[in-house]
Amino acid sequence: MRIMDLYNRQVRHYLPGGVHQNFNFPWREVPIYSVRTKNSHIWDMDGKEYLDLFSYHGATILGNGNKKYSAVMHDVVKNNMGAAHTDFELQTIELIHKTFSAAQMIRFGVSESEMINDAIRLSRVFTGRKKIVRFENQYIGSNDNLLGDNNNDFRRTQSMGNIGLEDSYVIRWNEIAAFDEVIGEHGKEIACVVMEPVSVSHGSIEPEKDYLQQIRKRCDKNGIVLVFDETNTGIRAHYGGAQELYGVKADLMILGKAIAGGVPISVLAGKKELMSLYQTQEVIQGGDYNGYSLGMAAINTTMSILFDNDLKNYKYLQRQAEKIKSVTSEVSRYTEFPMTVQGPLLCSAIHCSDKVLKSPDDYTQEILMKEIVLNDCMQRNGLLVETPLTLYPNLMFQDSDLGIYADRLEKAVKEAIEVLEA
Template sequence: MTADQAVRRDTGDAGLAARAAAVLPGGVNSNVRLAASRTFFERGSGPRLWDVDGNEYVDYLLGQGPAFLGHAHPQVNAAVTAAVSRGMVFGAQHALEVEAVEKLLAAIGWADMARLGVSGTEAVQAALRLARAATGRRRVIGFAGQYHGWLDTVLMAHGPDGPRPGSAGQPPEYLADWLITPFNDSVALERQFSAHPGEIAAVILEPMMCNSGAIAPQPGFLERLRELCTANGTVLIFDEVVTGFRLAFGGAAQRFGVTPDLAIYGKALAGGWPVAAIAGRRELLEQFGTGRVNHSGTFNASVMAAAAVSSTMDVLRQAPPYASVEEHGGALIDGLRELGHRHGVPLNVHGLPAAFHVSFRRDGAAETTVVDHATLQSLDLDRYARFSRTLARHGIWVAGRGIWYCSAAHGQAELADTLERFDRAIAADAADGARAAEAPRQREGQS
């Protein structure tokens, strides 16, 4: 690949961009995409994407995580195609939904029952409703920097004064029941329980923070959290929308050895198809079954969803990808760090091989150990967001917020291409920075 071939122009179909801007607010269908390059993709296969101009990318965004098996997995797509030929939505039960949930429960191991839905956001609402119904309480402990969906009752910005609405039009009082504490801080967690005895219905958390950084739990933190919830009659909810089936076949609960009362799954659950699930203890989930707690949805457990879940569970059980994901992600982390050192760039890489975070340290800062939202903010996140666009021009597709996801489809060819392209991108970024720094000096010399 020549240097000219290595650089891709911003997505090429100006006509598509104009058409999108005319009919889609911001030109996109999700606000998460507002900050991304306006790239229009034509297809994805395995760990790679192709845009409408024919430019090819190694993909570490993976559709924000769902494409854990890679794009267009043939076994999953064949199963969905066969199933949907017999119908899509019946407004009643079908055998495939039972099969899918049986396989889901067998995979995660600890839960008694589960239900399928469409999105992680709605599954979060179901879990919080169950916890409040079961306990007769209202308050919920959450953790700074974590994300549990975009609805009014969970979307929040995190500052020193506590949670505040994350969007215009969001009533502040909808967040009044939340108690926000730093992730990985057991002492702060204990203080919350002491200050609100008998009031806390649930604790909800990403057991590994992925939506904001890739921050693993410190030793003993999840264990202490489990103890506190048990002692206080509080429902422990793991939001495993990202970590489920990615960190292990049994998700974060298996990886870290701590069992919640309820858990929410999505993304890697169904090979890229839009499916979510809520799983947990029988005495909690059965409240849906009695009708005491409402959980509804026309598209819950659609034929497509059930087929995708069932087939994905088969693929993950028959050919577990976890060793290869660990190997690829570990080698990639090491390679990126080495390139940072080689170019004298203060790159900061942390997390686990299946999901890690890349950013820059600020001038003069030592290697940063990221343990919570506050230490994540000490990094130069804006610089990395800009750099992600440079990576896209060099054929690496990543999230601007710094998270990199590795898939079962990534292999040696992707590792080699990624490190070569990252090398070119970081050199180009350094050159651009040098030119930008030189320009004011040149203007001063001419004045």
């Protein structure tokens, strides 16, 4: 029996299910317990090494053990950890403001869920309306009124009648007709539309041509606040976020994960007329760790490492991601196993399909089953990716890692073929 199996038995006595969240694959009862990370590699308690394309849900974009990042974090912990405000927060705020076009004013929190909740609260006060629109298969936080789509969705939680869920209109992604139907009937009741501009949480499905532009136009016409949750796409879709990539500006945006290189912090930014409601005390936001020094330093350091010297490191990371995509296509070709890499390079997803998926309808049970099996085979062969097959490369990914990726992916694909044909 593996050391990790025995360890997990002990953990389960105190940690429900032995895991930290409820979105793990149900049959994967024993998670990977890491003892060491370095560059783009992770080692578990049994000494097994993995190539890290998981990057802790996309957060550790600089890789494991980046020297400059680690030095700054150590210095802040040693010398400036207890401060509510610091002498470097202006630099951090200005960097966000200059990078993201929608960020006229900025507030900080710790998690995506609280920032989404704050964005909705701002929108409701600003518009005097209550209802929100969100989208199927997009994770935008774990609040009761945002979790799950319907009674059959595994993400929907049992609570006191799913408080606030009746104030949400949940529609299908990439279907402008469905959006028009809701807006046509309830447009004057809706405070905000909340979405991932790329549906990263459902396989990196990009918006159809002009889809975001049409949403923007309809929100303007009906006085609705448009909120982009860029927790996954901020920095990874484009150095200026998905808004820069697709040319559509939101009224409010949420940033997190990669923006701070792995240290937990979340950002709510947006138009001055909305954000100024905090200054006039019409809306209240609070949190003991809002703007805490380690998180502020992490944002500043991460963005500086990636963007300094004319985006030198960011461009390198994009080139490495392009190589990963190319190798994946090559393995698909010579194993004759369908794999398509889609979405922005730094938050792309592998789909076991010969074509790009454009809507939830394209995501068939056959494709999903292949991806579940392949994910399991990849992990057994030392490749870590996000569930089910999202690729989050980091700055430490070297050309030598590319050969490792190709070899392990080929082995995983061949193993998956055997499992699926059995």
